[in-house]
Structures are given as structure tokens and as C-alpha cells.
Amino acid sequence: MSFAVTRTSRSFVAPCEETPRGSLGLSFIDREPVFRYVVRSLHVFRHGREPARVIREALSKALVKYYPFAGRFADDPDGGGEVRVACTGEGVWFVEAKTDCSLEDVKHLGPPLVIPEDALLPMPSPELNPLDVLLMMQVTEFVGGGFVVGLIFVHTIADGIGLAQFLNAVAEIARGLPNPTVEPAWSREVIPNPPKLPPGGPPVFPSFKLLDATVDLSADHINHVKAQYLELTGQRCSTFDVGQSRTRAINLDPGVDVHVCFFANTRHLLRQVLPPEGGYYGNCIYPITATASSGRIASAELIDVISIIRDAKARLPDEFAKWAAGDFKDDPYELSFTYSSLFVTDWTRLGLLDVDYGWGKPLHVIPFAYLDIMAIGIIGAPPAPQKGTRVMTHCVEKEHMQAFLEEMKGFA
Incomplete structure (x- = not known):
């Protein structure tokens, strides 16, 4: 209809x-x-x-x-x-x-x-x-x-x-x-204002033909992985199943590096200069990249993949401080758009699911933060009252879609 x-x-x-x-x-x-x-x-x-x-x-x-x-x-x-x-x-x-x-x-x-x-x-x-x-x-x-x-x-x-x-x-x-x-x-x-780098050549954007897919991950699966990671490492973790599934699906040469990129909130790193009561609503995020060989990611246990991403997150304070001081050779915000890179963004931690105009919070939020030049996975929530995580992707081309969906089924 x-x-x-x-x-x-x-x-x-x-x-x-x-x-x-x-x-x-x-x-x-x-x-x-x-x-x-x-x-x-x-x-x-x-x-x-x-x-x-x-x-x-x-x-x-x-x-x-x-x-x-x-x-x-x-x-x-x-x-x-x-x-x-x-x-x-x-x-x-x-x-x-x-x-x-x-x-x-x-x-x-x-x-x-x-x-x-x-x-x-x-x-x-x-x-x-x-x-x-x-x-x-x-x-x-x-x-x-x-x-x-x-x-x-x-x-x-x-x-x-x-x-x-x-x-x-x-x-x-x-x-x-x-x-x-x-x-x-x-x-x-x-907000830090580091020296500008000399302008380079015009950016080169790839031409991908990426398809959309949405996969729901059960709360039981997510809790199991988090509990397993906590037991093995004593630390808590987030959900990034999509990175390993995509790496296996696109089947790159084992020696080719793959990258999971995400923007991390840096408000806590600027407490000394931002208003102590909060309220800053400008862009206050910094790009972090976790890199490993395709072969390592494809064959690793999910716990090991989580550790790679956590290690990248742990570098945030040092990398952001160096950037703020102008101690960098390449602009970290000039992202590289390749098929071996996946950009992940988590919409569950922003506060959008708390918006209540007087009749209750949203059943769910559907993002369309898609650009055809980048492979992206968005972590969201399924419609209430369902529990778990909804992963909305725009990250593989047609030839890899079936394999990607089969890999993601293993996490559902």
C-alpha cells in the first residue's frame, strides 16, 4: 500500500x-x-x-x-x-x-x-x-x-x-x-585553535555504490559479550560487532590494514575552559581510528577486536592534547575515505532518546547520516519496548551484502 x-x-x-x-x-x-x-x-x-x-x-x-x-x-x-x-x-x-x-x-x-x-x-x-x-x-x-x-x-x-x-x-x-x-x-x-596546515590539493572522494542494511542485536547477546569481556579483562566495553562482520564480508587481502573510525566526545578534556555547568553545544569531538590487518580482525575473537578499539579510545587524551598544541603533521579531521575504512557512530549516547515533548519519549530515532563517499555503521536502539541494539549500515557494496548479513546474523 x-x-x-x-x-x-x-x-x-x-x-x-x-x-x-x-x-x-x-x-x-x-x-x-x-x-x-x-x-x-x-x-x-x-x-x-x-x-x-x-x-x-x-x-x-x-x-x-x-x-x-x-x-x-x-x-x-x-x-x-x-x-x-x-x-x-x-x-x-x-x-x-x-x-x-x-x-x-x-x-x-x-x-x-x-x-x-x-x-x-x-x-x-x-x-x-x-x-x-x-x-x-x-x-x-x-x-x-x-x-x-x-x-x-x-x-x-x-x-x-x-x-x-x-x-x-x-x-x-x-x-x-x-x-x-x-x-x-x-x-x-x-575551543583549541591550533595552527593551520598549508592547504593541500583538492580532496579526492571515492565513488562507492553502498547499500543500506539494518540488523537488530539481541540484548542477551550484547550482555553476554560484555560479561565475557569484563570477566577476561576486568573492564567494560561497547558494542562494535559490525566492524568484524564487515571485515570478514569484504574479504580483503589479509595483509591490508582495515580501519574503524569514530568521533569521541572531548568535553571532559576541556573542563578547565568550558562552562562548569555544561551547556556547550558546538562541535566538541575528535576522530579516533583503530587499525589492524584484515587477517587479524577476520580471525580474531570478538573480545580481541573490542580490545583493539578500546586501546584506540585510550589514546584520546594524548592525541587530543597534541592536536590542541599544534603537535601534528596531518590534520586528523581530514579523513581518508577508502573501502577499507568503516566509520561508526553511536546515536544512543547523545540524549536524543530522552526528548519528551509532553507525551513520552520517542519510540525510536532513525538517522540518515549517510554520505555515499564513506562506509558507515550507526548504532541505535530498536523501537521501545524492545531491548538490544539496532545497527543501521551503509557500508558494503552489492557483491558483499549477503556475506555481511550472514556474518551479522551470528551476532543477533
């Missing part, structure tokens, strides 16, 4: 009070080219009463505190060549929509999606450049009271933790709080 989504309203939502005007500088990390792209996601809620109206009004109030989100990206007026945020107060692009079905009719948007994600994400006006509008939102109301919040935001303005902080602020106001419980902090000037 096909279900219709009808957009009933499109407009900008501006702050409900006067906000500061002017231009704000971004941090060194914000300005990294790797973050100049849009991240799309769907947030599925079981029930709401006039959710579009409630969220729209709360958004307008939250933008008083988070007024940079109502601005636009602009070039440095002094000719420095750096992108800044022009605090214009123009607002967030906001779309209201309705469907002719219930969430149950579309299996709560479980995979594969019955409704295309583009129908549930905000469509900008033709004259808008999506990379200039910091945030766009669409609230789609379903028959029976369910609703979906579709978000598109430019990574330059915030990392995942920062976006979740903003959405939780909107949600708190929607629930009746006069102000967000966390005071937002711009503070981009305190």
Missing part, C-alpha cells in the same frame, strides 16, 4: 522575543570541512495532542536562548575567509504535515520504510540553500495521534550532543517549563 503525506504549512519560526544581532565566530572544529554537511533523522513518537502546534510554539520560545539556530551561515564580513553565524533572527524552517494512516499501519516506521524518508523530512523552499539554514524541522501527524519529527541540521553548528541539548530544551518548554534547565553556552572561542 502507498500512504500519502500532505504538507499543510511551511514557514520560518523566529524567536518570540528580540534576540541579539551581529556575527558569531565558530570554533576551529566547527569550521572543519568534514562537518559542512546536513544530518537527517526521523524521531517517532507514539502519541501527541496537536504536536505541530505545541512544538512550534516551544521552538519559538527556545530560540530566544538558542538564537544562533535562528541565524544563517555567512562569510566573515572582515574578509577572513571563515564561515560565521549571522544572528539575523530569521528563524528555523518549519513544516507541518498530515498523513492518511496510523503509525501502526506503517509498522511504526520500522525497516524497510513504507513511507519514503523524504516525505517526512522538511522540504526547503527552492530559493533556500540547505547549507545556509542551520536547522529545518517537519512535524507529521498520523491518524490516531502518533507523530514524527523530521530534522535536518548542518553539522557545523552542533555535534550530536549539542543537537540533543537543543531539542531537549524545546521539549522542556513544550512540557510547560518557563526556561530550559540547561543554560546554553556559545563559548566557541575557548
Whole structure:
């Protein structure tokens, strides 16, 4: 069956009070080219009463505190060549929509999606450049009271933790709080600003034909692996089954190095300069790479793979401190996009699953943080009340998909 989504309203939502005007500088990390792209996601809620109206009004109030989100990206007026945020107060692009079905009719948007994600994400006006509008939102109301919040935001303005902080602020106001419980902090000037490397040649991007796949890992399996790792090492671990499964599936030469890359939160490493009460919502993440030979990863016990990744994580404080001091030869944020590299991001630790506009937390969050130039695995959660982990991947080409799914079945 096909279900219709009808957009009933499109407009900008501006702050409900006067906000500061002017231009704000971004941090060194914000300005990294790797973050100049849009991240799309769907947030599925079981029930709401006039959710579009409630969220729209709360958004307008939250933008008083988070007024940079109502601005636009602009070039440095002094000719420095750096992108800044022009605090214009123009607002967030906001779309209201309705469907002719219930969430149950579309299996709560479980995979594969019955409704295309583009129908549930905000469509900008033709004259808008999506990379200039910091945030766009669409609230789609379903028959029976369910609703979906579709978000598109430019990574330059915030990392995942920062976006979740903003959405939780909107949600708190929607629930009746006069102000967000966390005071937002711009503070981009305190982020390390190491010397720039001389510009290299233009980046070379590969042309992969990656396919999507979603696999649910049971809570029993995850707990078993964590308990086994704790027993053997005395340490706790995270879930990275997808890395070994992909390595086995793509079957590279055993001597070829494979890489698992991920961005680690560095707020705890900047406690001395960031506001002690929290509230910083800019990009505060650093890339970490775990590297080993394809043969080693493919033949290793999963416990050994976890140890390789943990060792990479343990290097974070030293690597970040060296980068902050300018002690590096290559920009760590200039990522290498090869088929032997897998980028992993964990959406369960950002705070997006805590957003409650007044009728409960989301059933689940569906990210579309996919770029065709990189193989990526996103760790999420299956729809509540299911337990376990949902792994959403865009990481293998057609010839390797069947083998990848068979490997992942062994972890389910």
C-alpha cells in the first residue's frame, strides 16, 4: 500500500522575543570541512495532542536562548575567509504535515520504510540553500495521534550532543517549563585553535555504490559479550560487532590494514575552559581510528577486536592534547575515505532518546547520516519496548551484502 503525506504549512519560526544581532565566530572544529554537511533523522513518537502546534510554539520560545539556530551561515564580513553565524533572527524552517494512516499501519516506521524518508523530512523552499539554514524541522501527524519529527541540521553548528541539548530544551518548554534547565553556552572561542596546515590539493572522494542494511542485536547477546569481556579483562566495553562482520564480508587481502573510525566526545578534556555547568553545544569531538590487518580482525575473537578499539579510545587524551598544541603533521579531521575504512557512530549516547515533548519519549530515532563517499555503521536502539541494539549500515557494496548479513546474523 502507498500512504500519502500532505504538507499543510511551511514557514520560518523566529524567536518570540528580540534576540541579539551581529556575527558569531565558530570554533576551529566547527569550521572543519568534514562537518559542512546536513544530518537527517526521523524521531517517532507514539502519541501527541496537536504536536505541530505545541512544538512550534516551544521552538519559538527556545530560540530566544538558542538564537544562533535562528541565524544563517555567512562569510566573515572582515574578509577572513571563515564561515560565521549571522544572528539575523530569521528563524528555523518549519513544516507541518498530515498523513492518511496510523503509525501502526506503517509498522511504526520500522525497516524497510513504507513511507519514503523524504516525505517526512522538511522540504526547503527552492530559493533556500540547505547549507545556509542551520536547522529545518517537519512535524507529521498520523491518524490516531502518533507523530514524527523530521530534522535536518548542518553539522557545523552542533555535534550530536549539542543537537540533543537543543531539542531537549524545546521539549522542556513544550512540557510547560518557563526556561530550559540547561543554560546554553556559545563559548566557541575557548575551543583549541591550533595552527593551520598549508592547504593541500583538492580532496579526492571515492565513488562507492553502498547499500543500506539494518540488523537488530539481541540484548542477551550484547550482555553476554560484555560479561565475557569484563570477566577476561576486568573492564567494560561497547558494542562494535559490525566492524568484524564487515571485515570478514569484504574479504580483503589479509595483509591490508582495515580501519574503524569514530568521533569521541572531548568535553571532559576541556573542563578547565568550558562552562562548569555544561551547556556547550558546538562541535566538541575528535576522530579516533583503530587499525589492524584484515587477517587479524577476520580471525580474531570478538573480545580481541573490542580490545583493539578500546586501546584506540585510550589514546584520546594524548592525541587530543597534541592536536590542541599544534603537535601534528596531518590534520586528523581530514579523513581518508577508502573501502577499507568503516566509520561508526553511536546515536544512543547523545540524549536524543530522552526528548519528551509532553507525551513520552520517542519510540525510536532513525538517522540518515549517510554520505555515499564513506562506509558507515550507526548504532541505535530498536523501537521501545524492545531491548538490544539496532545497527543501521551503509557500508558494503552489492557483491558483499549477503556475506555481511550472514556474518551479522551470528551476532543477533
